[in-house]
Amino acid sequence: MMFGLDPPGRPAPAWTTREWFNTGAALKLADLRGKVVVLHAFQMLCPGCVQHALPQAQRIQAAFASRDVVVIGLHTVFEHHAAMTTVSLQAFLHEYRITFPVGVDAPSADAHDPIPVTMQAYGMQGTPTLVLIDRHGDLRRHAFGAEGDLVLGAAIATLVAEGAGAARPAG
Amino acid sequence: MMFGLDPPGRPAPAWTTREWFNTGAALKLADLRGKVVVLHAFQMLCPGCVQHALPQAQRIQAAFASRDVVVIGLHTVFEHHAAMTTVSLQAFLHEYRITFPVGVDAPSADAHDPIPVTMQAYGMQGTPTLVLIDRHGDLRRHAFGAEGDLVLGAAIATLVAEGAGAARPAG
């Protein structure tokens, strides 16, 4: 596949979240079937997220039609837990004018495990991590760190174009 | 259409050039049928071309597979003709490490008209101008000035995806 896209066939894990911002109700991945989902996993005190990944997510939100592409933030806190609380995140989202929905990844059931549930389910290595999920709910790209707008725009558009034709038969 | 793309149906004008760099033989648009063509019209002394458009063209060359996308430069000199000669352009391409093919737009038959032939055929307003031509030779996007990588990557990938399916019957 081109633009770092994996072939279809691997369903993206569900999200386990504790709360949501910028959305009326909690979002489930299954409810977004039919749209390309751009999932940005970040921490509010991660410099690479603040300087690169979140502005890029905002550009994606502006560049693609909401009928085709949904941008979702996932606050995957795996360090400095006491420093990145709900009240801090809320102020952060306000100050950085982030308007796409942001879910807070649920803490591990094991109190000694700092990695939250969804981060673990996806096997993320850190933040920022960008995940692309196609219209059928398949995980098509998983990338840790910074990437260029050109290839990312091409990857998302390729997923948009895939689903523009005939419906795929249900699995 | 999305990403600033026009619908198909309008064939891109042929190119009228005086000479070429970075290619063995003169290139004709008709010979590139089957590939998406990214045509960057520039002048070597145009600051917006040097700072933005040419580096973007180099990123496009690196991001897309050459079996799908061809990047072509077109040196459309419409001012300071004596300052942007062949020998100057050659040094410029060397110093800026531009390796995609670059054609030199042919001067107008009317010696009093500063606008070269291909620039006139496309109705370009100035430099930089970016033109996207689809696999069938249709002109799908014509933009004067700077644009963002994200939308441009999406536009090119959309044209790449269009032709990936069945062949279109000849016109």
Added chain:
Amino acid sequence: MMFGLDPPGRPAPAWTTREWFNTGAALKLADLRGKVVVLHAFQMLCPGCVQHALPQAQRIQAAFASRDVVVIGLHTVFEHHAAMTTVSLQAFLHEYRITFPVGVDAPSADAHDPIPVTMQAYGMQGTPTLVLIDRHGDLRRHAFGAEGDLVLGAAIATLVAEGAGAARPAG
């Protein structure tokens, strides 16, 4: 005066702080007499501070000799108080690798006044604010918002050069 510098003669107000990071003991302005002091007032959730002013403060720390110039951060929280606590600030300083001393501005005695004490004493309009204090403790520059490195480097060097000559008579 050049480079936005005010003439000497106006002593900089003392600092009223609640705690300090990156320093063994609490710092007082009076103790820094003899050095040029660059005071960066910021909030950890202020985008202009994170993107521009704090990286600039780090560059100043690297560019000037510590025998001549001291860079001091002042966390002047005047909004989202619950979001920018000590524990959050500590994680922030760690993640952004800020190694110069940072004092936390003391909250107003009036519980209804969100503006902290030092911020009020200096009459700061918001964050980021940059204050330059000369070797004699006089306030020489007070600027709200972003500014260029070139003029700022020139302003600091001018203050460094001023004191390089003879000592000024006390009081």
Added chain:
Amino acid sequence: MMFGLDPPGRPAPAWTTREWFNTGAALKLADLRGKVVVLHAFQMLCPGCVQHALPQAQRIQAAFASRDVVVIGLHTVFEHHAAMTTVSLQAFLHEYRITFPVGVDAPSADAHDPIPVTMQAYGMQGTPTLVLIDRHGDLRRHAFGAEGDLVLGAAIATLVAEGAGAARPAG
């Protein structure tokens, strides 16, 4: 010395030029005595000059008072001579809106030597090269390649401050 400045005592070589732009008469270094001179040696087809050094020279021109600091460009062509002619340079200066005086370094008397005369007299390694000359005509800094605005602003301001006091006895 600080900020990369050398101690005084080494007079800067005179300039040997073929022609000038943006000035009524040819400029001689000796005529600029009393001012700090910022000499930017560049080639119009050198990417590092166009992207970094010339914009920096324009910022210096804007940041410092013309009674204290003079910015001078020197076109030191040592390669692609046929590509960087007077007519090309003139168009370049117009397109990049360069308004400070620019001298064209005189070609070597030895027709086989590509290095022009002033470039050779200063022992420059290439372009861009930045030279700082103090109010007394002494060469105080000679740097090949890119450098940061902060240190450069500090270096120039230090030279400005040096001469602000008493006059130095003539030679």
